[in-house]
Amino acid sequence: MSQPSSKRGSTFTVRAKSTCRRVLLLMACSIGPMVFGQQSSNTETAIRALEKEWTYAQGHNDNRALDLIFDNALVYVEYGRLVSKGEYLARIRGEIPSADEIVMDPITVRTFDNTAIVIGTYREKTLQRGQHEIKRWRFIDTWIYKKNGWVLVAAAATPLR
């Protein structure tokens, strides 16, 4: 009695194991892209938040926040000039807070493992000789995930003509 039972049990176990494997494989196949998709989505959310944080910190001359956002080897091209992190922070430090207003338009984030590329446009409202001027810019930012999180390593913007 025990033998058939054992066999049934054994057959059941083999089938169950086989089914379990299939289910696990299917789950792995479906979870894999889900996990990747989730990671990619998390990255996108993080990068979008950092882009907002950067704009906010710049508008409030918050150099401490900017220091954390920018990599030490940051290269930034603004108004056609190549500036380092130190030069950029020095410029922000010397500006009147919120003298210029930056309004971000929708952005696109592309992720490649530990690198994210952001492309988008923004409107810059400046006060020139008592007159408000609005200029639109298109930019590309490059973010890299380093040991303490995402940092900006390159940024450049060109005016839309």
Next chain:
Amino acid sequence: MRTGLLAAFCLAALCCTAQVTQDSSAEQELLALERVAKLQACESKDLDTLDGILDDGFLYVDPSGKHYTKREFFTFVKSADSFQYVTEAMAVRLHGNTAIVTGVYQIRIVLHGQPSLERGRFVDTWLLKNGRWKGVASIDVSTQ
């Protein structure tokens, strides 16, 4: 003890030298790729070479702020009567498998019979994918 320390020091120095050599070779490779892509492939409209250098997700922003996908950039290169892209003062910053190349450019282009000259700065992003550097993003900012 001293021998152990000396061995550890030598090993660290060797690792350092190997890293410097590796970085230097990557820098040279990237500068060569920049020259091949911009100076040769764009000028001769060698889209096969460009295809091998640029990632399929490549994005380009021209000095007027117009953005292009890889396919749109190829169409633009093909449509130009002549396209000369000269670079100088290039610098490479390596961040593991990602590299940022900056430099100064001069573009002489004839589009539908109209010649134009642009000077500015560029920022290119490269990624090491399966052992090969691929251009993923490029922006040209006019200094005129």
